[in-house]
Amino acid sequence: MTRLSDYLLPTEKQPPADAEATSHKLMVRAGLIRQLGAGMWTWLPAGWRVHERVVGIIREEIDAIGGQEMLMPVLQPAEPWRKTGRYDIDALFKLTDRKGSPLVLAMTHEEAVTFHVSQIVRSYRDLPLILYHFQVKERDEPRPRAGVLRTREFIMKDSYTFDRDQAGLEERYAMHVGAYDRIMERTGLRYYRVESDVGMMGGLGAHEYMAPCAAGEDEIALGDGYAANVEVARASADVREQDGVLIRDGEPLVIESAIEVGNIFMLGTRYSEPLDARYLDERGNELPIWMGSYGIGPARIVAAAVEQFADEHGISWPRAIAPFEVHLVAIGAPGTRERDAAEGVYRALREAGVSVVFDDRDAGPGEKFADAELLGSPLRLTVGRRALEEGSIEVQIRRGRAEAPAVLLSDDPAVLLEGLDATWPSVP
Ligand code: ATP
Ligand code: MG
Secondary structure (H helix, E strand, C coil): CCEHHHCCCCCCCCCCCCCCCHHHHHHHHCCCEEEEECCEEEECHHHHHHHHHHHHHHHHHHHHCCCEECCCCCEEECHHHHHCCCCCCCCCEEEECCCCCEEEECCCCHHHHHHHHHHHCCEHHHCCEEEEEEEEEECCCCCCECCCCECCEEEEEEEEEEECCHHHHHHHHHHHHHHHHHHHHHHCCCCEEEECCCHHHCCCEEEEEEEECCCCCEEEEEECCEEEEHHHHHHCCCEEEECCEEEECCEECEEEEEEEEEEEEEEECCCCCCCCCEEECCCCCEEECEEEEEEECHHHHHHHHHHHHCECCECCCCHHHCCCCEEEEECCCCCCHHHHHHHHHHHHHHHCCCCEEEECCCCCHHHHHHHHHHHCCCEEEEECHHHHHHCEEEEEECHHHEEEEEEECCCCHHHHHHHHHHHHHHCC
16 A cells, blocks of 8 residues: 555655765655664655565566575674684774674675585585675675765675685686576666776776766776776776876777676675685595685665766666556646546556555645656546546656656556556666
């Protein structure tokens, strides 16, 4: 049941005073998220729907490459973190329990998953493995900012691969590149896959998935068929710098700001060595397991989509991750024929399985249209007196605010579906 008259969608005319990023302003104004503390955010019902649609796409694609979903705890013993040398990272939250045992709040899950694999995997027959979960990460970020773009607590999909050798790792890595490319395509984001530094994870190679947007903190260098993290571009042999401009093959590279939405790493034996994750090969030799690690942040995908497609009226979701696909606006007081007609359309859309939010509030058309454009569902349907007179429902495509051909006014699900099916191909 999604009637705005009883749905928690606290829209605001003004953005929070401290908000700079478009996604921060609009996600709060549209009633999707609310702040609890510095870098601590609550997802309200409509926002959570978007988050979970992104999660659904990620899950399907990781399952499709043979990922096995599980769940590891956030609260962890300090010991494995000491073994991998990561206990002293500043961003790692540390605490002690009542008995004085040192604990941490996981900022990522290499330690936990490698600990388990070290106990469970015995021989080459147990490999390869792709394990993953969606789990909360806690990070004492130096500078939480921009709404849900950089928070101290967020959900990550992190997968981990386990192979007998480098060739296996490269195969598992390539599978993740494929899955991540499909995830990004499906969400509707504009993105680049760029080579990145290996950074704090250590290892053999890495890529970042970058979504260009104004609020991004990273910079990417773009050329004809070329995309790289700026630091990587600067350091590469075929790029030179002239008067502050990066030049590759005689062509200047364009620099765009972007937000990292995903990051994949070939770890090699960086974690399996200190945590003793080994297997026996055919000849009885004990060898370290080759690992990869693959992260993606649904919250950043959501915020990047807001950043990329918003206009001065509000959010404009890609259809695949919109909280609702259709925003139905009823115009006219309760008890009028036009209101009855809108109720009929709402019932029929729900029966047809359309994801719809129904603005049945006691408010004027101006306010309803403004909220619809703020919330950003891909299609807006309006049922008022004019619809009754003309026998058709007015349809607006949110992206570009373009008028679409009207749909026949009906309370028959099949008729409405047919009308919508004719419209969807022109909706991004
Ligand atoms: P950044 O470079 O932006 O600090 P990171 O390199 O530390 O991020 P990873 O540890 O690779 O990030 O995490 C994988 C994914 O988790 C990121 O690509 C991003 O989508 C998400 N993520 C990381 N940090 C945060 C954060 N503070 N808030 C929200 N999402 C985050
Ligand atoms: Mg990074």
